[in-house]
Amino acid sequence: MTEFPDPPVAAPDTVIDGIELAPAEPPLSAEPALPAALSLPALDIQFADAACAEQSPGAVLDDLEEEVYAITVPDASPQEGDMVAGARLGQDLGRGWFVAADPAGDGPGLLYVRPAPGWADLAPHRLLPRWTALDGAYLVPDTAGEPVTGPLPAAEALPLWTELARLVFALEKQGYALTDLEPGGLLRTAGSELRLRFPPRVARIGEEIEPLLREGYTPPEVQSGGPAQAVSGVYLLGAVLYCWLSGQPLPPEGASALTLSGLRAPGLPQLLHRALAPAAERLTPTALMDALRQLGRTPAASYRVAAATTVGLNVDRPLNEDAFGHHLRQIDAEGAQVTCLRACVADGMGGMAAGEVASRAAVEGFLASTAPDMVGWVWEANAALLQALNGQDGGCAFSGVQIEGQSLQLGHVGDTRAYHASDGEVRQLTQDHSYVAAMVANGMMTPEDAASSPERNKVLRSLGSVRQPQEYYVQTLDAPLALVPGARVLLVSDGVWGEVPEQALRDLLLTEPDTQQVVDALIDLALDAGAPDNATALLIERVR
Structure with missing residues (x-):
């Protein structure tokens, strides 16, 4: 390959082959020089450079200066020290x-x-x-008290929070929505009552509100402004409860289902989820109060029953003419709580041909009765007794109770007894319908004489002795008796109370924690005393 030398570059004012060349033109890429009269001001050039810098990543300029202007309008709002x-x-x-x-x-x-x-x-x-x-x-x-801060146990936080919910409910009834409150101004006073140090910020429902933000507390619709809504107060309360339970403010993105489930307070994660939901799905103040009532409902009352009976030691009584029975119906479901306990003790009339038939029929009739009240239940027991005897001679003394929830009703005829033990005291609920009891009531016999009287087994009223219901024949309570947790009700035949010293019976009811031990001990004491009669004891205790 033949190599050619590069052509010579002509310098300005060079003469080649007798021809004088003009000066070289500048390259096309070069910027033409501007006349001095058309040059840009320096400030404009700086801005142009700045624009270029923004278009060129990594370029840093140091030729822009910031200047802070002093406020020329004085602050007219009140200041510390003003009057x-x-x-x-x-x-x-x-x-x-x-x-x-x-x-x-x-x-x-x-x-x-x-x-x-x-x-x-x-x-x-x-x-x-x-x-x-x-x-x-x-x-x-200024209110004295300590700010309520978390984390708090649910049992401690919920009563305080319920008071706030009542406030939001009251505001809605007045036509107001809660839009803001000071979390640090929620105080617990010396009496452990909740008080607000500052009045809350409210707006009339439906009126336009000015947007505001308190991070971790303000409802989204309040942040963006718009008409005031009653549900905004529910969101605000949800944020307060979340902080009380977790010890942390509500995250800006809200509380996830996983976070709420970690609170380990059954019922509250579900409640908070509904309180912090979007406005269209959120609980109203009224619905919040209903949810709190459902959440705060006490567990259904629970009862324990124990019973024991013996024929006794009297050779003339080969059969046990006492009878007892009970049945419990309990339902605890969402929206429904039912506790119904029916129990009774019947003492077949001694010396009659069919006392054991009478007592059993009375128990079965009482437990199966569908009459509307206690008196009706006892008379249906009487009717069942008469039908079972079918003309035979027989009857029974009878004491029965029905407990619905915590309320006790009593029906009684004869000389069986019912006792109630609660708060360190024992009292007899029934009156003995007997000859010696009437003598004592009329002042013709002392209680000590009645206890040893040969007439003490004579009863003035019994089931089976009358066929038609009679007014005031059945003893009932003037008003239902409320049973508190730990309360006990004892039903016994006269084979127990007639042989066991009164003080021993009361001490057992108050001091022995095991219900079965109580009735077993009563039977043992009756046997120790000779047990001349059948003896039966049935004990009911409210355990929750």
């Missing part, structure tokens, strides 16, 4: 609140210096502080 409505402003607490001395000299208080707060028109509520309107301000006495 407002005759009170000197102390510490600025924010959002229009100052610590201030009461102009009347009644001690320190809180002064609100912004105009026309919505809470000034609220009806009094026990959680709200009282306020006094001054000239251009509102004075609130």
